[in-house]
Amino acid sequence: MSSQHFIPPMVMFRIKHNYGMIEEDLYRSGQPNELNFPFLEKLGLKTVVWLASEEPNQRFLDFIDDQEIQFHNLGVISSVSTWDPITEEVVLEAFEHILNPHNYPMIIMCNLGRHRTGTIVGCLRKLQKWNLTSIFEEYRRYAGPKVRVLNEQFIELFDTDLVRVPVNRPKWL
């Protein structure tokens, strides 16, 4: 391309830190800001599963409203302290949404996209029958130096028999 000044023909996407693809049409990330909205818009999301104990910021709520996205806030029914792993109750309720393909494309979010989201994804991998080391490897990749052993323990002890898998389930399972 020539060196002359030009206006980029398309939007440059700024992707939320800790954004990732879990499976086809199933994504994860931390709380997005308005710079990430053009990218999120392209995902054509139908559902947001929210796990942080705080409410998302107003701009993101407006975005959700604007895009007519279903919003499930599971953060409110979470643990006593923010340091504790999320409860089994939250994971099972999240799975009610995650295992329903009608809700896709879907994104799972918490504040930083590390711990609560990572724990849910860990349980999901367990349901997919991944071996534990690989599950933790993925969890740590997103948690970085902030790995929480209690979250790993939660994943290890999580009983996948408690999950009700519907007949019409996503194809990755």
Place this chain on the structure above:
Amino acid sequence: MLPPLIPPFRYAIVEDEVYRGAYPKKRNYRFLKRLKLKTMLSLTPDPPVPELLEFCQSQNIRNIRLEVSKVKDNVPLSYSSAIQSVQIIIDPSNLPIFIHCLDGANVTGLVVTCLRKLQMWSIPSCMSEFLRYLRGGVISSEESEFIEKFTGEIEIPSTIPHWLWGGRVTSNKHPRLKLKFLDPRVVEQSEQKKDGKNIEVDNKDDYRERVNGIIFNF
């Protein structure tokens, strides 16, 4: 009960039908079988071990190997291999594809970064994904230079996957990369169809683009 499924080390899904990871071992074959791969891209210093080639053959997977250098202190991937790799990945006839190097970190990561650049991800967004797969959490200055200086030229096939520009070519220009269209007809001639209203909308987009550009460059 069946034994657990063991994905390759550093396994992840990059896009629909594009997967990445470290060198597949025998214990990973059962997992890989389920991906119904059509292509395996091996970015390795030596040819794949016979065991892996046999696996590919038995599963009807086409193994493409691009040689990368062994030297670890510099960037082991050349621009020409990076371009070739990206071209293989964006050709829908090669999907599903598994991309691997030795450890699934640097070489595979650089290829994915080049792909992200083509997908219009901003440089910091590319870097933060690249970083997630590295040991030690440090991007070397050579690697970040490699990423920033990567400009193509990338040949765009006549059909592209849905995850690249929404599956449609609406412009023949890319802000950071040189593109070559194997079939020039894929570029949708939106320019010619403009009526007054569209131009107005486009100007608004340009405005947003410039604002974003300022924020980004800042």
